[in-house]
Amino acid sequence: MNRLFLAGLAAVAASAAALAEPAEVNMPVLVPLTGPVALEGTSQQNGALLALRNAPAGVKAHYLVMDVDGSPEQAVNGLERVLSRGPVSAVTASIFGPQMLAMLPIALERKVPLITISGTTDITERGNPYVFRFFPTDAVAKVAHARYAVEILGKGRPALIYQTTAYGQSGATQLRANLQRLGVELVFEEALDPTVKDMLPVLAKARDAKPDVLLLHLHQAPTALVIRQAAAMRLGLPIVAGSAAHSPATAALLDPAELAGVCTETNAAPAAGGSPALERFLAQYREAFGSEPDGYALGQYDGVMMVLDAAQHGAGNAAEIAAALSRSTYQGLAQTYRSDGKGNMAHGAIIMCYDGTGRVPRIVKSYENVTGVLAR
Secondary structure (H helix, E strand, O other), rough: OOOHHHHHHHHHHHHHHHHHOOOOEEOOOOOOOOOOOOHHHHHHHOOOOOHHHOOOOOEEEEOOOEEEEOOHHHHHHHHHHHOOOOOOOEEOOOOOOOHHHHHHHHHHOOOOEEEEEOOHHHHOOOOOOOOOOOOOOOOHHHHHHHHHHHHHHOOEEEEEEEEEOOOHHHHHHHHHHHHHHHOOOOOEEEEEEOOOOOOOOHHHHHHHOOOOOEEEOOOOHHHHHHHHHHHHOOOOOOOOOOOHHHHHHOOOOOOOHHHHEEEEEOOOHHHHHHHHHHHHHHHHHHHHHHHHHHHHHHHHHHHHHHHHHHHHHHOHHHHHHHHHHHOEEOOOOOEEEOOOOEOOOOOOEEEEEEEOOOOOOOOEEEOOOOOHHOOO
8 A cells, every 4th residue: 555545545534534523613692691681681591502502413512601680881891701712603692782782893893793682673773794683673573563553453542661771762763653654643651760660650641641552662570560550550451562571481470360451572482382393492491491481582592593503504603604694594493584684684573462361372463574574
């Protein structure tokens, strides 16, 4: 056997060994596990962890979890810290809009994709090619929110209570615009700080404006407080709430009777199952976390899985993953995802309603491909 042939065999063996090496993905999880959006952040964390533990064949996922509380400063510090430790493929980034807005400049400078489920419209309106949102932006969700109240419930005198945060401002802006397109004006609106616990004063003022429906765009804990106190004062109005009301964690804070007449917009209803893949997700989630998943968990699961899918198909670093997410279509468990050119990957929303007998709402209306992106 001559030396040239042996060298050739060695090269082939080395190449085969290289091909057998798994793709390495380093994806830190930076989410708020304490503070005003701890419930939402916990769901986001669980979805990300389940996806990272389900990395597809040929992909090895590395990650750490960091609680970024609820402040922009904590989010920025957390992102700087994980980026200082070595190459990062992508980051599971906070659901909280103010934190996302603060993290964007760092992601742009370091060219690292942020995978989020934040609904705040503005995060994908700043020309940053490194943000990817796997939950309907308020510009999509509030189409469903407003149309269901006006077109399906037939209401024409809505009152709105929303949060003072960037998240709240974003949703309120989109609701006003969509109501105006439907020929309806708000008869009352007021913004609340997330720390407010006594909702009776704002509910009393809303009632005095004589609305025929109450719209909410609040975080999970304030949503539960408003619904409970509205039931206690016998407000007698249907409530159409933001996505916070769909979560099992929110429903667990309320009696079923208090949820009667409450509807909510969101991206998906994972607890309802419906496909073998979704049933497997449900079983794994319940076993891992001992609770029911919500749309936040499922949206983040899909986002992380799309990153891992990109790695499986050859995206070897942050730039290649960003490019793959920008141009690919991915069939997730909740929706089909495709970028609209700004990083908005989800394009539809559903409406779910509680009937007052349990804490599991049912889907009553779907608004698919609101943006038209999937029909291009």
